[in-house]
Amino acid sequence: MGEYPWPDEHGHYGPYGGRFVPETLMPALEALERAFREASRDAAFRQELDHLLRTYVGRPTPVTYARRLSEHVGGARIYLKREDLAHTGAHKINNALGQALLAVRMGKRRIIAETGAGQHGVATATAAALLGLECVVYMGTVDMERQRPNVFRMRLLGAQVRGVDSGSRTLKDAINEAIRDWVTHVRTTHYLLGSALGPHPYPLIVREFQSVIGREARAQMLDPRVGPGRLPDVVVACVGGGSNAIGIFHPFLEDEGVRLVGVEAGGQGIAGGAHAARFADPRRARVGVLHGTRSYVLQDEDGQIASTHSVSAGLDYASVGPEHALLRDMGRAEYTYATDKEALDAFALLSRLEGIIPALESAHAVAHALKLARELPRDAVILVNLSGRGDKDLETVQKILGEGATVG
């Protein structure tokens, strides 16, 4: 693939990315970029983060061969990168700890974050507790209702959870409120953004802190003692903002034989509009600017941001990280979607066949992996980023499936 130069010095990924924020925040973003670049070159910083990832998060997370699931499908072999086993139950902790250490380095003792599914909020609250920082998490009231256990967890961890009642009361609105808080308290506060979106340098920072997933997974796949002893044919990850996907994709970018597939939330199907599949709906998704970055945005003809739907709160967002838009244009990654129904089926199937209850977000990736496995030969290998565990979703799934939970 040759040199991959993105982002450029202005934070652009080809025509995407950039820095579209009020002037009040521009100096803070410049300072954050400087601090991040200095920290990246600082061996002591990297060692401190590595040490915490090993001794606190439980890294490296394993790769698991999903034997019964693969046999059930009767096609390619499916491996799972087990981010569900990271402390707090999802990949979000990788970035939360990295950025919390950056905040300390910048002398900022107050952390704010947005959260959709609650996983990033829990990870941020955890990092703040560990490092003794004040923590405020913004969460849409619709999401608070459907991810109640995570709201309680954040409060137990000492964070203040502020419900957001504006707009669609989901992730988008939580980000609006977090940005408004940051504009007001920027001198003392670090905004710990949880996904590979937002103004530069956030997509870069999140990618770098999440790339540990792909680096580990690549080595594990090549190691015959724990993996298949070769690179996967396909890497599959769900894409909301796209942090777990960019984290697992990035270290495979130069392995040209490895297909990279991102799975968006197809909701109730594309035609009806109740979805969050930015790349699948050219009628509603156009290149625009949301939350400080230029990328694909679900919107109406007038540029008003569309409301989205997904059974999983973490994928329920109108835009997508700018680097995904570029990887798609380049043809280096491909993007598809799984519907609510397909994700719920995969959720139940993985639970029953492997004893692993995935997050509903990750279940979208599993759902697509099942489709791919059927099409590919038996000697093919699929690697799925199992980005989180499903405990937080039990109430939601129970409501939809009923007590019996016999799907698939």
Add this chain to the structure above:
Amino acid sequence: MGLQAVDPPQRELTAWARGFAPYMGTRRAAFMPYWPLGYPSPQQTVDYVQRLVAAGADMLELGIPFSDPLADGPTIQEATQHALAQGMTVARGLHILRTLREEGLRIPVALMTYINPILAYGQERFVKDAAEAGANGLIIPDMPPEEGDELEGLCRSHHLALIYLLAPTSTEERIRLIVRRATGFLYLVSVTGITGAREQLPPDLAEFVHRVREHTSLPLAVGFGIGRPDQARAVARVADGVIVGSALIRADREGGIEAVEALARSLARAVHTDEEGSTL
């Protein structure tokens, strides 16, 4: 990057210079109310804006609603959501401005909106249509100069001012960058925060205005957080323009169009008079 000098002032650019001229170097200031297009309804906006002008507005900031206004506080959020719920669009906003011009509006108008509706409308088409509708400038709070090359070029060819914002957090380096690219006037954000009237203005506001003044002779208008006549008067002592938005919308909620006009009148009087009042 397009850092070359701007062409000699054009018709619409001199509209700003003319509008600010009586106040430059004085202890008085131009009064610039903000009003959301489409509020309280698309039909009523013209009446409200005409009352603001009758009350003594020297220039106007008219907002085109956006679904996710991240620089705005609750008052303007609610007002613009209300306008959107009644079917407000970019095209209708431009139409209201055209109507105001046809009915005799003469003072300079800056259209304020976020970058996404402009991208959706088409940047070139937007600039052209805004100029034709009678706008003299654009204010886009989520578009810093680093991302402004294309729009700057378009505004230049259609003689619209592209009005950049400066904040109390702006570094000397950023102030230099922004004043070099600014046209029309500079919009100084009084507080580190979002829009909405405050009890108190920051004590270092005068110092912030002076800090910018050292770098430019363009007019400096201050907005965000100003709601009361005594605050407006204090700002007028140091700035060339005073922008008030949220407080006028709140006045509407409490007392309708008469209350809006009454507040606008006392704000205009406060910034237009030279008598000694409270200081910052």
